[in-house]
Amino acid sequence: MNCYEHTFITKQDLSVDQNKSVINKYSEIINKNSGKILKVEEWGLKNLTHKIKNNKKGFYFHIKFEGVGETIDELEKAANIDENLIRYLSVKVKKHDLETNFFEKREG
Amino acid sequence: MKKRKNIKKKGSSFSKLSLFTKPGMKFFKPCPLSGKDAPILDYKNIRLLKKYLSESGRILPSRITFVSQKKQKELAKSIKRARLLALI
Numbered sequence: 001m002n003c004y005e006h007t008f009i010t011k012q013d014l015s016v017d018q019n020k021s022v023i024n025k026y027s028e029i030i031n032k033n034s035g036k037i038l039k040v041e042e043w044g045l046k047n048l049t050h051k052i053k054n055n056k057k058g059f060y061f062h063i064k065f066e067g068v069g070e071t072i073d074e075l076e077k078a079a080n081i082d083e084n085l086i087r088y089l090s091v092k093v094k095k096h097d098l099e100t101n102f103f104e105k106r107e108g
Numbered sequence: 109m110k111k112r113k114n115i116k117k118k119g120s121s122f123s124k125l126s127l128f129t130k131p132g133m134k135f136f137k138p139c140p141l142s143g144k145d146a147p148i149l150d151y152k153n154i155r156l157l158k159k160y161l162s163e164s165g166r167i168l169p170s171r172i173t174f175v176s177q178k179k180q181k182e183l184a185k186s187i188k189r190a191r192l193l194a195l196i
Contacts, residue, residue, distance in 0.1 A: 007193060048194035060193075062152075089193055091151070102152040 001036075001066045003096050006075060008088035009058040012045070019059055022084055026063065026075065033074045035067030038096060043103040052086050060103075064096055139176040141183070149182055151189035157196060161187070165196065 043060035
């Protein structure tokens with residue numbers, strides 16, 4: 001089993017329920033293809049530093065999970081077709097860091 | 109022509125730094141990203157990455173920031189990942 005991180009940006013005009021269904025869709029794909037989700041982070045609505053496909057803002061979601069190479073293949077296959085997504089990035093890491101969240105410390 | 113070029117190269121290396129240091133001293137600084145209590149180098153750690161960017165958003169060379177060769181490679185990779193996600 002390998003450790004992976006998957007980040008994706010959804011469109012600005014989606015409602016809360018639509019965003020939830022997007023997360024459920026991708027977590028199902030991970031669970032079906034011999035993967036195991038460890039943590040899901042929501043970074044919220046953020047300004048994009050440059051325009052992507054004529055979007056200025058987007059909702060950021062971040063999933064940390066364990067899986068095999070086929071899990072990533074299925075994830076990216078689904079993400080390429082999806083119209084709600086602006087962009088995604090999946091990264092392989094050596095070890096998961098579940099404690100630090102770089103986007104929640106703003107309150108302090 | 110060749111001789112002139114050689115002289116220019118010798119003069120240009122650390123020419124700016126040598127103004128502020130004593131002559132004959134070697135300018136050296138430890139790498140800020142390696143060592144025991146080094147910060148986490150990651151594409152999500154934007155506050156750290158912004159220190160190593162110029163005002164126009166380009167990656168600063170390691171001869172200015174004194175980042176080691178190994179860490180500079182990791183830094184460049186994580187900056188490029190953050191750019192892809194439109195975080196920087």
